[in-house]
Amino acid sequence: MPAPLQFGRFTFPRHGAGARARVMGILNVTPDSFSDGGQHASLEFAISHAEQMIVDGVDIIDVGGESSRPGAPPLPLEQELQRVMPVLYALRDCGKAISVDTYKPQLMREAVIAGIDMINDINGFRAPGAIDAVRDSDCALCIMHMQNDPATMQQQPGYGDVVREVTAFLRERIAALTEAGIDPRRLCIDPGFGFGKTVEHNYALLKASGAMIAELGLPLLAGVSRKSMIGAVTGRPVEQRLAGSLAGALAAVAHGASIVRVHDVAETVDALKVWRAAHN
Ligand code: 7PM
Numbered sequence: 675m676p677a678p679l680q681f682g683r684f685t686f687p688r689h690g691a692g693a694r695a696r697v698m699g700i701l702n703v704t705p706d707s708f709s710d711g712g713q714h715a716s717l718e719f720a721i722s723h724a725e726q727m728i729v730d731g732v733d734i735i736d737v738g739g740e741s742s743r744p745g746a747p748p749l750p751l752e753q754e755l756q757r758v759m760p761v762l763y764a765l766r767d768c769g770k771a772i773s774v775d776t777y778k779p780q781l782m783r784e785a786v787i788a789g790i791d792m793i794n795d796i797n798g799f800r801a802p803g804a805i806d807a808v809r810d811s812d813c814a815l816c817i818m819h820m821q822n823d824p825a826t827m828q829q830q831p832g833y834g835d836v837v838r839e840v841t842a843f844l845r846e847r848i849a850a851l852t853e854a855g856i857d858p859r860r861l862c863i864d865p866g867f868g869f870g871k872t873v874e875h876n877y878a879l880l881k882a883s884g885a886m887i888a889e890l891g892l893p894l895l896a897g898v899s900r901k902s903m904i905g906a907v908t909g910r911p912v913e914q915r916l917a918g919s920l921a922g923a924l925a926a927v928a929h930g931a932s933i934v935r936v937h938d939v940a941e942t943v944d945a946l947k948v949w950r951a952a953h954n
Contacts, residue, residue: 679893680859681814682791684771688893689932694950696733697942698935703757704740720761728770730737730940736794737761739773745825747829751780764787779803782913786811798847805854814860819826821870822934836875837882840865844890883929896926897935920945
């Protein structure tokens with residue numbers, strides 16, 4: 675039986691060893707969408723969104739300052755701290771695992787001090803100081819693959835063999851983290867759907883998820899919710915991608931994913947319950 679995933683204050687049995695897949699709910703903290711309210715309104719909105727996700731059966735809440743949008747300019751550290759830290763402190767004791775979506779070492783340090791359970795780094799802990807920032811904590815670390823950076827990644831994604839290259843990247847990052855003394859039970863891998871990939875690259879990686887898990891020996895987190903790979907197949911705009919996203923989440927779990935990162939928690943939890951009832 676593979677070791678459980680160590681997740682800060684939580685321990686998740688490994689999916690595939692009989693455990694169910696976990697649902698990570700996306701909590702975007704974006705004051706830009708509140709022309710009148712600014713800081714306070716965005717905090718209130720984030721907390722009520724999180725409360726709804728808890729009612730809906732979320733396992734992990736992923737808090738992000740939205741710095742990773744394709745084509746987006748990087749968000750300055752001070753702004754990201756101001757957006758994200760109040761939400762982390764407010765949610766810390768909500769009973770669910772709390773993750774923060776960041777590639778900035780200074781924010782990782784603050785999040786560790788706040789006692790959160792996972793750092794989700796779209797940059798795979800490549801920033802100078804990122805590994806030092808997380809080494810002496812017990813939080814889980816999601817290592818995601820991204821080609822280039824958010825500003826340029828979708829301009830011209832290119833690979834010889836996408837599955838080999840993403841797997842090799844993840845293997846190298848796993849080595850860097852474990853050689854720094856980090857317990858591999860804290861690690862999970864993520865192919866980074868949509869991060870410097872065409873639709874064909876994304877589906878090649880989705881189909882290869884089982885092989886990547888077997889080869890690297892770590893649980894896999896899959897984020898396909900509402901992404902262009904769903905839009906490309908269905909022909910739907912982003913606000914009409916729920917059904918496609920649910921199918922994508924189930925497909926990822928069928929290919930061995932342990933965690934699915936989603937916008938629509940209630941629907942995903944239901945879909946996974948039926949999936950599981952049909953497979954046990
Ligand atoms: C706009 C476009 C805003 C795309 C946000 C996004 C992942 C992630 C994101 C993922 C992990 C989104 C992305 N995607 N972290 N953060 N894996 N680990 O669609 O696939 O949510 S941001």
